[in-house]
Amino acid sequence: MYVPHASESAPLFDFTLVVLASGVGPEAGLAEDVVRTYTQALTDIGVTWEVLLVDDGAPKEFFAWVKKMSETLPNTRGVRFRRQFGESIAIATAVGMARGRNIITTTWYQQVGVDAVRQAVSLLREGDGRGNWDYVAVRRQRRVDSWPARLQSWAFNAFTRRLTGVGIHDLNASFRAFRREVVADLSIHGDLFRFIPVFASQKGFRVREISVQHVREEGPSTFLNLGLYVRRFLDILSLFFLLKFTKKPLRFFGLVGSVFFVVGFGISAWMTWLKIVRSEGLADKPLLVLGVFLLVLGIIVASIGLIGEIIIFLQGNQLKDYSIDTVVSAGRTDRPETT
Amino acid sequence: MPTDVSIIIPLYNEVECAPHLIEELRGFVASFDRTTEIILVDDGSDDGTFDVVRSEIRGDARAADGTPKPPLPGARLAKLRGNAGQTAAMAAGLSLAQGDVIVFMDGDLQNDPRDIPKLLEKIDEGYHLVSGWRRDRKDRALTRKFPSWAANLLIGVFTGVRVRDADGRPTGWLHDFGCTLKAYRASELRALNLYSDMHRFLPALTHRAGAKIAEVVVNHRSREFGRSKYGLSRVLKVAADLVVLRLITEFAGRPMHYFGPLALTFVLFAGFTAAVWGWNLATRTGDGTIIFPAVITLFFVSSLYFLFLGLLAELIQRVGKYDPSDQARATLETI
Known part of the structure; x- marks a missing residue:
């Protein structure tokens, strides 16, 4: 079934509240609580809103509740995947369907206090002393989950901050508030949903972090899952590479390759000197092997960089690593009014 | 309102089968109660298949006794520039198709168009893909039946495709991945990228997308004209393709x-x-x-x-x- 992109038309609401319900966990009771609380807050602030309930492989009873909500609550729609596609796809789909100018995502339970809604709405609409904001990330305070969960989450965030240079402390929180256009252009899939603020920041959107009260944590949490740690590590590594070098792969591969090549060349030259000038035997010199391998590796890595450059040269025109903020033409300003 | 059905038939060097195929389709279309289009794709044949089919569907052909044959209503014939292979021919047909339901069929008379209503009934029941199952194959055991059985077992075990009942509960394995006669909802196919020899894996790919798959026993007739384009080497190709399929679906998004x-x-x-x-x-x-x-x-x-x-x-x-x-x-x- 084709879902039209709402971006093709003007926004109908100030905010779209997206409720993400994944896996076997979601319960109607908690979900109803978060929908009622957050929409009440939006009403109290005085902004218009719609609700989008995303059933990403939740139990059958949950979709029955989604149907019920769409009949009782105003401006409420539901969407259901045939199987669980994960948070990235759920967010991408919701953003595609949303008719609000801004979007708030939340899990199916109240992960953070309702104050997060108030702060986020205010920052997106009016900004603060430091200007307007395009993306509001939350940092859960006084966390209610267990200390091993916090420890691994802390390590993940610290590592990501260090490598990407984007100062977000809580990438795992599901509460996010952002202007629609921040995510509309991103291609997110797999585990990339965690890094939306990093992508946004790289595209030049202004990302702001707020501290909020952590209320509740549901769903399975895994500890000491070595495979998971490896995958997360690799995700961050790829992210680092893609953020810095997508458009200039040869700089990265060329640099690394030439380091290998120079070291390998140096060792090989030394060994040659030993053999020819000093007439020493090389059969007991392990360094010879290292030198030769590094020489070859250097050439291979630089060649990989060349392949990368060719790919970018031929295909890179599809990549858009900018986002136009404002177009000024004589006489008028074309930036959409912010609510 | 009846569903629009597109029947797509790839043809490669089927000059002998073609007149009989069109004759069968004439009979089928006359008795069929839904709006139907038939898309014949000539996959770069070099035996004159295109000319034969063209005159048959236009009503230019004559029977043995000289009486003119009627045209085939709703038929279109596409000619590919070269021999692109069965999957590519199917993709080419799909790009021309307008129906809500797509039915693929072999052009060698081994599939029977009279089975199509049975497939469509299942689609109406809510299935996303209905596969034909040639339970009583009329082929030689060693060179056709055994490789086919092995290939189906391999694909089934490797991809985990199951046939499901109306409530979505699995009821068994899919028996016949290789049978071309299958009906799909068009939306399922359009989300996929058809290339190489992927037509055999369409059930696996739609299964991954969470599709509900049903199976219907279809009539199978032995080849009377022309010759088969497949042989024993197929099992090895299938095995290699399976590995590719697994790696691609698993890692294309996160290498x-x-x-x-x-x-x-x-x-x-x-x-x-x-x-x-x-x-x-x-x-x-x-x-x-x-x-x-x-x-x-x-x-x-x-x-x-x-x-x-x-x-x-x-x-x-x-x-x-x-x-x-x-x-x-x-x-x-x-x-």
């Missing part, structure tokens, strides 16, 4: 999750070898050889090699148009 663990494994090998070497040196049982450092270096360099290949793959992934949400979008139910 680093494939290359990264490989790199890590080789680092561990290097570390292990280094430990053994160190222990050897410490106990003075086997030093003086450059075997250990050579092996350590080999492992280490391989590890870096995989790591950089992974980064290159990530780059390609980023540049490409791959968007898994297309697939998800095809499966949405909105209220």
